[in-house]
Amino acid sequence: MDGTRVREWEARCVEEQAPACAASCPVHVDARAMLAHLAQGRFRQAYEVYARAIPLPSIISHLCHHPCESACLRAQAGDPLRIHLLERACVAFGRTDIPLRTQRPSKRGRVAIVGAGISGLTAAIDLYTKGHDVTVFEAAAALLPRLCLLGEQTLPAAVIEADLARVRESRMALRLSETVDLARLDGLLADFDAIYLAPGNGSRPDLAGWLDLDDKQRPIVDPLTFATSHPAVFAGGRLRHGDDGAPILSVHDGRYAALSIDRALQGASLTANRDNQGAYASRLYVDTSRHPAAPALPPDIGDAYGAEQAQKEAARCFPCHCLECVRVCPYLEHYGSHPKRYIREIYNNDSIVMGQHKSNRMVDSCMLCGLCAAVCPNQVSMADVCLEARQSMVDKGKMPPSHHEFALRDMAFSQGEAFALLRHQPGRRQSRYLFFPGCQLSASAPQHVLQIYAHLCATLEGGVGLMLGCCGAPARWAGREDLFAANLENLRAQWASFDQPRLITACSTCLRAFKDLDAAPAVESLWTVLEREGLPPRAASAPPVSDYAIHDPCTARQETAVQDSVRRLLDRLGVAHHELGAPGLGTCCGFGGLASFVNPEVADKVVDRRADEDPADYLAYCAMCRDNFARRGKRAVHLLDLIFGAAADPAERADPGFSRRQENRARLKTELLRDLWQEATPTRAARPDLSIADDVRADLERKWILEEDVRQVVRHAENGGARLIDPDSGHVIASYRPAAITYWVEYAIEDGRCVVYRGYSHRMEVGDTP
């Protein structure tokens, strides 16, 4: 996989962007996580989230001007969350007085903090917990001298004391009543490795000649690193912001200056990886319209929240997430994360040289339906990611053989002698059109192919040729671009040999395969042709009375003309219909991308969730979609069922299963050749005649064992191959390995027929005695 493209994909997924509250906070308090705890009544955990970002939590929860509330997206559906009051509730009900812990830095430094205001103490606490020797110098006789003057009304002394207790209890040196002037600063430089200057706005020493100053005589400070013109001196707080500086900006300066000082002491880069430092606008997309409006809850105990009210108010948080794709896709939901993580995981999986490729099945479980990109604010397509990963797996020889072999064998059947066909319209030598019904309509409802081909021949001028085959989509989905391209080249050559007639496809997957070709042939959907040229005469049996919900196939997602034609054809048929959400935004039926061969559990979830969207019978115009709904017990008809009518209830028609699909294709070809072109074909004897109970047949289908596979085993055994006898039942148990899979069948010959009791297979080859 291309690493540059992978990073570009990752960057487009916004789910890991911070929510607006955290992004707008200068020190990125994770209010979303904090409120999630609060909403569950976990006050201690909520407090821990808050205190992780705020070293003086009691004080700041009183003083912060809460820019988070101005950014809160709840405002678009009610009022913004009252995060400020909730922070106070965290402190009131969740506070834990854990002493400051220190880590062990690789290089321990001595740091002088000048000024014991909010900024200075923030830096002091951060550097102390990182393990450095910290000495705080304060000109006044107390810590936080300015805050002590705010008065009980604004900031009760008890609140200040609550935060200062653990500072006093720490091993930090607190040097009160010590003024640091210019002469002292030189002395500090000799004794300390770094200095953080945060004396506030009023009491800053005259620094002229010692540091580069701005026109207001304040040190010039790098806004990213808080470095001054002296490499060991950093500065911030109200010294930088002036008297208007909000307390949270002092916290911000202290925190990020401490980061710089620590990096300087470790010899690390001061500037690396500091994106999104300070307040910024989040790119996280949130569809607020899906949330009903809810007003803010008022404080219920004076101007504060009680625990219960805080919990209720916190529960108003959505919380902010994008997850637009995960919400609509059971596959993306199944793996419990979101595209940015999946993309990284898939790329790592692709990069493994030795070891388990743990994400192979995940890569191969995507339906490649493109719904994720259609609903994503940045069009991130997991289909593109998974398809490229599959191609890479194939290129490296790492594609698990079992994942797509069955589907590719089915495709090979459709490309082979049993099904493939090219003919001009009977009695014609030229074709202005070429009808390509595709492999799955022919497999599901071969009589519809006969009927619609007869109608096209009768309606269109200039001759309608017929081409049977497979467009090769399974090869593309399996990452086999070689097979896909070779197949399309073969089809293109056949089409060219007929003087490039206009192609008509009954399947939107085929339509897309032809359209995606370089120098694509003129190609059109059967449904737009029928809308323009007219429907066949009404069938004798009227369509069943129902108000159908329309399921558009995922491969017609971009084909709005096709979608529109289908709806107008239904109107013309007098069939009531309604939408299943927006036409281009439906989920896959679970067959796309060959997901059902690799991960039947996920594919079934997909089709089941789609089936549950509406109690009405579904109308599909892809044979595979219709059959998949039928397989899962959802009543569904194909558009051709309504056009041609049906004796029995078409919504009850069972999924033919894979064995029947192949038989139907082969029979269709034989009948076409016999009835339209008067060509006899050697009948392919399906011997022995099998008798299979419904439950056994379903079990064989589930295990991807075709009846033809069973026949091969029986033929081999009955023609003298090795076999076993179960003396209790008299049944024969035999195996045969035609290629890469060993098939085992238990059977008995009864009245000339072969009764099949069970079958199973394995890919391991049983060898000789070691």
Place this chain on the structure above:
Amino acid sequence: MKIDPGNGLKLLCAQCRLPLVSAPVTVRYLGQAFPVELPRCPQCGYTYVPEDLATGKMLQVEQALEDK
């Protein structure tokens, strides 16, 4: 690896008319080989793979090897 032979040891080889016996054999997949004991005809060597093994442990090993 010891394998539960299932009903394998009461099966008869149709050609040799002999009951199968547990015997060491090698199973191979994707270039890897594993010794196992499986019910086997003592004369012709035809070896039975019980369904539980094929769809259980053997499938697990196949999948693990495919993801190597």
